[in-house]
Structures are given as structure tokens and as C-alpha cells.
Amino acid sequence: MWGKVLAVLALGLALFFALSYRDEDRLDTLKGKRVLVTGASTGIGEQLAYQYARLGAKLAITARRKDVLIKVRDRCQEISPNNQSHFIIQADMGNLNDTKSVIETATSLLGGLDILVLNHIASQSIVPFLGTAENLTKFDNVIDVNFRSYVYLTSYAMPQILANKGSIVVINSLLGRVPHPFISTYSAAKHALHGFYESLRMEFRALKQDISITMCTLGYIATENAIKQIQTSEFVNFDQIAPVSPVDTALAIVQAGANRKNDLYYPFWSTWVVSLLRNLFPGMADKVIVEMVSV
Template identity: 40%
Template sequence: MGAFTKIILVSICVAFLAAKWTAPTFDADSLRGAKVLVTGASTGIGEQLAYHYARFGAKIVITARREKVLQQVAEKCLSLGAQKAFYIAADMASESDTDRVVDFALEKLGSLDYLVLNHIGSSRFGMWDGDVEHTRWLMKVNFFSYIQMAWKALASLEQSKGSLVVVSSLLGKMSSPFVAPYTSTKSALNGFFGSLRYELAMKKSNVSISVCTLGLIDTDSAMEKVRGVTNVPAYPATDAALNIIITGATRQPELFYPWFTYFIAITKDWFPSLTDYIILNSYDYIP
């Protein structure tokens, strides 16, 4: 490794640590009574988000497609300390459902302090087979519903000086095999909400936007797809959820979890050949 490369890497490390040390202090009490809408909350990261908010004493509305599972999650939220917990089943591919969810949350809670957009549509893990219709449907669920719900909730968030929290992925910042449709949706999220954050700042808006870049998380749906195919390490959904909540509560513009995703996102353009080598050798694929 050359001297210049070492200097660059050390500089990145110093910048990252400095950002962490100067980050606002998280006040758990600030979430007591907070009014929160969490999407994709029947399982995985969304479920863990709901439980953490409940432990902090928030008032919660959760949504996903499966009503019975949502009911169980809401009941557990109440047992963990949520001041209120409501649920509404919805299909995020439906424009009317996305509006209905926000309306329901505003009706039940009166306003919103946090909108946490976390849901994703099911997508196969494999080489793209030319299915444009599936990619179009996935964009509806993973992207268009996000921007529609954000716009619908923006006025309430403005009044409460609230936060919009967008759960994205490292795959939105760099490409990887077997997930072309999914990657396209996450790239769209990063671009849209990155731009919107600047526009809100220019308007002196009260609303903060936090985009959360996650690596591989050990949710059941993710592990079923990648088990035996990749040696990329997976990290706990409950830890990811807590970091997402802290990022939104402290109004930080970005989260990288686990920490090394920050370096991967930065160095991929500086060392493209090395990045390509690592990616291509991270998967066990037999044609």
C-alpha cells in the first residue's frame, strides 16, 4: 500500500471518528410520548423498531400487509411500555393504501413526530431474468410509496419539528450481483431524499431527513436468500433498529450501520478494481 493511499485511509478514519464524537447526544426521554408511524413493522427491522420505540414510551402506529401479525406486534408494544399502539394493514403497492395509512396515523395520534419508512417488497435473489414488470412493481413498493407517504406527512412533521427517517441500504450506494431490481429502488431513495433534504434546508424547514444505509442484516427474509451463497457477515436487526431510532432522534442526516459500510461506500470509487474483486469473490455462484 502506497504512502498516499495510507494517508487517505487514515484521513477517512479520522473524519469518521470526529463525526461520531461530535454527534448530538441521544436523549431517550425525548421519545417518551413521541408520535411515531413505522412501516414494514410486522417482522425484521420494522418489528424491532416498534419494540424499541415502545420501550422508550412512544405512541406508535405500525403497518404492514399481515393484519394478524401486526396485532401481535402491537400487543407486545403495549406490554413493553408504549403509551399507545395501533395497527393498520396495507399494501404499499397501492396509492390509496399509502395515503390511508398516513391518514389513519394522524387520526389516531393527532400528529406525527416521526415517520419511519422501512417497508420493502419481496424480490428474488438471483440473476435478473428480464422481468421488467416485477421491477416496476418493486419501484412502487420500495420507492414511490416512500415519496408519497413523505409528502402526505410533511405538513404534520413541519408543525411538530419532526423527523423523516428513511431506511436504505449499502446497495443503494454500490452495485452487487443478484439484486438488480432491489438495488435500483434503494439508489432511487438515496437520490430523492438526498435532494429533498437540501430543498428543505433551503426553505428553513423544521423537518429533518435521516437516510440510513444498512449492510446485511440478519432478518429471516434476508438470510433465507443469501444463506450458502455469500460469506458477507450479517448484523443484528435489533441493533440496526436502535441505531436508526437514535439517528432520527438526534436529527443526523445519515447513518451507516455497521460502521464499516461508511468506508465501503467511500472507497468503492477510489479503488474500483479492488472493490470489484471483493464483490465478485464474496459470492459462491455456479452457472
């Protein structure tokens, strides 16, 4: 009985949220904007680069693998409607010293910076955290790449973002809203992103700074890395959840950023509703999540 009540409640609230939270399409405002996309060699980041390029933005893209970046850059050149120049920056976000040079190089190449898109990640194997030396080593890497480097990049980009009344787009995960067993370090980093950037947005508002921060809470996206992780793990079973297209996901992210929205939940039904239910009924939600894993 309670399950049906909760389902009806969630459906009603979701419909209200979806119908009342529509924005005009401002994709045309992206033409000529100077955009830095991190983690742009594959997956969502690659598709973000293509979306911004086809809309006429001027791009700098960064990742560790230069050869793959070159291919993405070349494709961006092909689909750009205004023969816009695009640039690559090879960098490893696990090395926090790289973050300053990335911003400096991007600003120099682009002639400024209007939009900072933070997308890169260090993945974590879906395994128990048992306090081993290996767990702790991975913890340091995941926190550095998935949280600290985001803050560093934002800090170094701040003068440009403030001067240009720009935007910060943060690619986050449902794991930053709802905890999940056997991926605790990754979830911790994603929760940290949520806390930091939600607070920073409030600071900008209090200081009357016209800066937008769009927090993108994503569900199961059909990237090569995500599918491989889930299919090879012995601890999770997502057979009942169909992943969504990275192309559609990237377009939703670009639209949300262009509209200067505070939040994007994508896909909506499997992210916002789950977040809502976890906030309203944490004990019940935790029980359902635990039942989804196998030990």
C-alpha cells in the first residue's frame, strides 16, 4: 500500500516540477561564446564538445590523451557553422598543478572565457571499501580528480567568469544526491561537488554577481566506461534500468547551461524522483537500494 502511495506522490510532484520548470530556448546565445570543456575525449564530454561546436561556440577541450583530443577537435572544426577555431589542451587532472595551466592556456587561446564546463572524472571500481591501502590510494586519486581539481579550475577561472558574467556547468551524478553501496569514494566526491557549488551559487547571489552555476545530476548514461563498469561488477544489478544516449544527455546539458538554470536532472524520472524519495523517506530508499546489490 505504502509503495503505491509513494509512487502516486512522486508522480504528482514530478509532473508539477516538470510543467512549472520550463525555460525558453537560448541556444542561439552560445554563438561566439568561449567555452572550456574538460574530459572531452570520450563519452559525455566528447558529445558536449560537438554540441557547443555546432552551435557556433569557440572551444578549448582538455583530456589526457592528445591523439583522441585531436580527432574530437577535428570533428568540431567540421561541424562548426562559422569556421570557428577550436583548441586542445592535454592535461591530467590528477595533477592539480595542471589546473592552473589549463585555465591560463584556454584563456589565452580563446581570448577569454565565458563558460566553464567541468566534466572529467576518475572512475572507481564497484567494490567494498574495507580500509585497505589500495582503498586509500584510490580515495586520494578520486577526490583529487573528481572534486579538488574542479575547485581549483573554478578558482583560477574566477576572474574571467566574474568579468564576463559567465557560467559554470558542473557535470555531477545521482550518486552526488543519493548514496550507493560499493562506490563510496566516488559518491563522496560527487556529494562534495553538490555541497560546494550549491554554496558557491548562493554566495554569488548574496554578492549580487550575475554568475550562473548549473548542477547537472545525471543517471545511467550509455557511455562506454559506465556500461563496462556496471557489466563487469559482481555487486550491482542494473538490468532493469535502460541507459540513455550520451548525445541526448549532452544536448540537455548544453540547453540547461544556456538557459542559466540552477539544476538539471537527466533523465528526469530516474534522477529527480529518486532524489525526492530518498529525501522524504531515507530509510525506505536505502532498503530498496541495498536490495539492488548482490553480495
